[in-house]
Amino acid sequence: MDSQLSGGFLKHTLFPPKIFTPNSITLSNGVIVSHNAIGVVEITPPESDKAIVISSGIHGDETAPIELVDDLVSSILDEAFQPTSRLLLIIAHPDAIHAHTRFIEENLNRLFADTNPLRNKECELANNLQEQVQVFFKKGTEEPWHFDLHSAIRASEHYMFGVVPASTQATDIRPLVSFLKASHMDAVMLSRTPSSTFSWYSAEKFGALAATFEMGRVARLYENNMEEFKPLRDALVALLCGETLPAPPTEKGFSNYKVTRTITKTSDAFNLAFSDDAANFTYFAEGEQLAEENGTVYSAIAGGEAVVFPNSKVAIGQRAALLVQPFEPNLSEPLYVNVERDPGPVAFS
Ligand SMILES: O=C(O)CCC(=O)N[C@@H](CCC(=O)O)C(=O)O
Numbered sequence: 618m619d620s621q622l623s624g625g626f627l628k629h630t631l632f633p634p635k636i637f638t639p640n641s642i643t644l645s646n647g648v649i650v651s652h653n654a655i656g657v658v659e660i661t662p663p664e665s666d667k668a669i670v671i672s673s674g675i676h677g678d679e680t681a682p683i684e685l686v687d688d689l690v691s692s693i694l695d696e697a698f699q700p701t702s703r704l705l706l707i708i709a710h711p712d713a714i715h716a717h718t719r720f721i722e723e724n725l726n727r728l729f730a731d732t733n734p735l736r737n738k739e740c741e742l743a744n745n746l747q748e749q750v751q752v753f754f755k756k757g758t759e760e761p762w763h764f765d766l767h768s769a770i771r772a773s774e775h776y777m778f779g780v781v782p783a784s785t786q787a788t789d790i791r792p793l794v795s796f797l798k799a800s801h802m803d804a805v806m807l808s809r810t811p812s813s814t815f816s817w818y819s820a821e822k823f824g825a826l827a828a829t830f831e832m833g834r835v836a837r838l839y840e841n842n843m844e845e846f847k848p849l850r851d852a853l854v855a856l857l858c859g860e861t862l863p864a865p866p867t868e869k870g871f872s873n874y875k876v877t878r879t880i881t882k883t884s885d886a887f888n889l890a891f892s893d894d895a896a897n898f899t900y901f902a903e904g905e906q907l908a909e910e911n912g913t914v915y916s917a918i919a920g921g922e923a924v925v926f927p928n929s930k931v932a933i934g935q936r937a938a939l940l941v942q943p944f945e946p947n948l949s950e951p952l953y954v955n956v957e958r959d960p961g962p963v964a965f966s
């Protein structure tokens with residue numbers, strides 16, 4: 618193993634040597650740690666039943682996930698726990714982390730639909746990450762999982778929540794929902810339409826149990842209160858080690874939402890009808906105005922809608938908000954999140 622990785626995965630990712638050579642070591646517990654690329658570490662135990670990708674730093678200013686992934690790699694190197702799953706651990710975008718920004722030229726988390734023409738650094742990163750994940754999942758036949766860790770830009774009615782992408786695969790996501798509950802998350806949101814996010818890539822291409830996790834709110838590196846994410850870390854370690862997941866908390870509930878609509882910004886005339894700092898999951902009653910663009914008015918549909926990830930400053934052609942409604946899934950039956958096998962009826966405008 619190169620000496621820099623023993624100084625920490627994050628440190629190596631942010632300050633890599635001029636020439637990087639992929640390398641591997643076998644720990645005394647038999648676990649192989651391979652440093653495949655800058656920001657990509659693969660863990661191979663002697664036997665495995667799951668193949669799990671845990672990615673962070675897709676957005677450079679969302680730092681709690683980066684600290685968590687760095688900590689997991691250090692703990693594996695220190696043999697503090699012994700994974701029984703193959704793992705791919707990722708810190709994706711060092712330039713954006715250095716710059717304390719979401720991205721440099723283009724939102725990396727919208728570049729996983731296909732191989733990208735190389736117009737900027739994010740396209741190159743997305744292509745490399747697609748390749749790394751593809752090789753990783755195709756190496757074995759274990760159950761594929763992917764957690765893409767993020768932090769929200771704004772305050773949120775639900776501090777920690779998962780966003781499950783819609784795919785054309787028939788993947789029953791109930792184990793994922795159980796994992797969210799065991800991680801003490803507050804909510805899950807089921808998508809309805811395909812997206813071009815990293816978690817969608819793993820769900821669509823490999824049938825992975827995949828989700829974007831929102832871990833609290835953006836903060837500078839090492840200014841996060843990582844105690845808040847201890848239940849998530851505990852659940853991850855249990856999953857990685859093939860142990861029983863921790864029990865969900867009894868003191869708080871868990872909310873289920875499904876996306877009713879995606880509002881896409883199509884011009885510079887796009888405006889949100891509410892304050893820029895409205896929290897995620899702010900509820901709007903039927904008829905309340907949500908956004909306006911060139912005379913098209915978006916208002917909440919019957920039953921009302923809550924707004925998630927509102928952002929009028931996104932690039933033209935990109936998602937400016939998700940609108941959601943609560944629902945109660947029937948967990949005694951398989952729960953699918955795709956266009957063909959929709960989780961239940963929902964009102965559309
Ligand atoms: O707080 C925000 O507005 C953005 C936080 C974030 O980066 N969220 C992800 C969600 C991806 C998904 O829909 O699965 C993103 O916007 O890329």
Ligand SMILES: [Zn+2]
Binds near residue numbers: 675676679726767
């Ligand atoms: Zn993000």
